[in-house]
Amino acid sequence: MGAKTKKTVPFRGTPEQEAQLRAVIAEHKDEQGALMPVLQKAQDIYGYLPIEVQKIISDEMDIPMEKIYGVVTFYAQFSLFPKGKYNISVCLGTACYVKGSGDLYEKLKEILGIDGGECTEDGKFSLEACRCIGACGLAPVLTINEDVYGRLGVDDLADILAKYE
């Protein structure tokens, strides 16, 4: 794991975000097994789940911090660190892998100068590998935020990144 994402990024939550979060908690508080949906919505609000956000959830839902931290670190989708403005996700599912998505992933690491799970220093791109997104017909596939790019070769990468300059 790279050092870049491990750097402590100061928490910049706004009062509006906090109000949204408290509303979400109030809505789910009495449901059985509400922690997962609350964490998912909290990540939608903040983009990640810093310790400050976990603390609010812990206090409001009366769940110990260590349980919340345990759940957050268990699931791949929850992130303790903010992602880049453009998050690149390369599918390493089997169908994409046998068609060369591993090469795409390596090439992106080389172009961006970061490892998987890291973010470039300017905060622009972050890179991660993901498991099958289900677009196997377009293999190999990568996504940049909501955009899907398929039937790729390593030579296509520079042009795709250029769109986000």
Added chain:
Amino acid sequence: MKSLDEIKVIRDEMAAELLTRDESTEANGTKYRKHVLICGGTGCTSSGSAAIEKALAEELAKNNLTDVQIVKTGCFGLCALGPIMIVYPEGAFYSMVKSEDIAEIVSTHLVEGGQPVARLLYQETVTEDGIKSLNDTAFYSKQHRVALRNCGAINPECIDEYIGKDGYQALAKVLKEMTPEDVIQTILDSGLRGRGGGGFPTGMKWKLARNIVPDADQKYVCCNADEGDPGAFMDRSVLEGDPHVVLEAMAIAGYAIGATQGYIYVRAEYPIAVDRLRIAIAQAREYGVLGKNIFGTGFDFDIDLRLGAGAFVCGEETALMTSIEGNRGEPRPRPPFPAEKGLFGKPTILNNVETYANIPQIILNGAEWFAGMGTEKSKGTKVFALGGKINNTGLVEVPMGTTLRTVVEEIGGGIPNGKKFKAAQTGGPSGGCIAADNIDIPIDYDNLIAIGSMMGSGGLIVMDEDNCMVDIAKFFLEFTVDESCGKCTPCRIGTKRMYEMLDKITKGQATLEDIDKLEELCYYIKANSLCGLGQTAPNPVLSTLKNFREEYIAHVVDKKCPAGVCKDLLQYSIDAEKCIGCGMCARQCPASAISKTDYVAPGHKLPSLAIDTDKCVKCGACMPTCKFKAISKG
């Protein structure tokens, strides 16, 4: 809230309109002159079907064609040709549609008296005397659609279209005419087995959950839509294309076991499926087919969604329930089985999406109809997500007992670029590879286990001669190491050690003894892991060791990767007799590893080039530059 009679009126009206999309009859609906079906599944959405839908709507408006209906459907199956568009009643199948083509399709085809634009059609459907039905093409003719019957045929966001296809009639039949015991007996008699991988008889599961705790105050019906096998997308396609079938089946299951609450646990990575499920649940509640007192029978049943958060182990039944409860998704030992103590400690059944998708049809057509398809011990059909080195990547549903050869060569259209079939991988990280000598075995649960693989949920990845089986085994182990929850030692530490041994083999650093150790470790992990993830994690290694042992030995003894995949074992070389010394490759080389020699081959003017293997980084950039095929790897 609608009464059963009102729903029957909707069904009759909708069924009449849906005749337009039925190629087996000349009759057509009257509301619209043409139905244009556009695939809105993940595959086609990724290749741009939303833009096509928009362009089509604009173009139709411009031409004032209000009698043409646009229907956004789920997956048609032939994802490799996306985006896909079908025009009914003639059944014209447009493949790889582009926004630029829409104006022509509208002005030539969709206008009154228009004719299909032949050059834009899927060429296999174009014949000398016009167009032939999609059902007669190689991809579809061998298929038999039960679970997928509505996928690509209806608008999944419209409950009326589902009702028009006899939707919620099975639920009505169950509630009005059958006892819970009748329902369970029907499912038992049908021979339906769980489609998520294990193959446990579904009726048996229901029977246990009904009877094991007679005085339970609450029971639950869960749906496993946490389709985590990389390369599998059967369940997603059902949820995207026909979400109501799952809701109806869960309500039937609830009636059978005596539950009033259901949960669908679906991957958050499937945003389209999640959206359509939300819409479907809201519509079902509005129509009163979910909620209190369904069809006035006093039966209550409701369903909530729970989103996964990216953990493969949550596909395991106990881990899934732990996750719904809001915990780390770690499995727990069985017994007690979920039928006795499941979600929130209550009796629970958990079935997979595809299993549920069969239920309403079994209720409506009878157990015998279902048991009439398939093999002796595996009844019905199975959906496969066909991927990897195959021409027709996509979703196929075939009767159990169809051979792998039929699936790969006929339906799948064979392997691209004239390459040879090497293996098919089924069952994802829990399954194994089927080698070419087993290609004629009929696919069913028991046969696949007998040859060292498993049915799994239905991912079927085809590999050709360019795929290295050791590398594939390592790929799956990397996945398992990553996804092991860490609760039990054999899986947490054992899979990591396996991965390290495989890594050594692919780097040419292993000995033959390492292969034996690896095999021994496989059996330990299988025998001692807590849950299915660990118990099956060694399968990819064991099956490749069994079928492709010589490939492992080549890596270890000859220090060569026969498929040319494992970089550390590769050497690039230039054939001095073929090289004309043009220097194209040297200009492309990032490591300046290619330089001139003193040798001029007979008939050539310039000295040939050679690769300095110490400098070579094995990127392979040189190979495609050589027009004379003088560069080889091996």
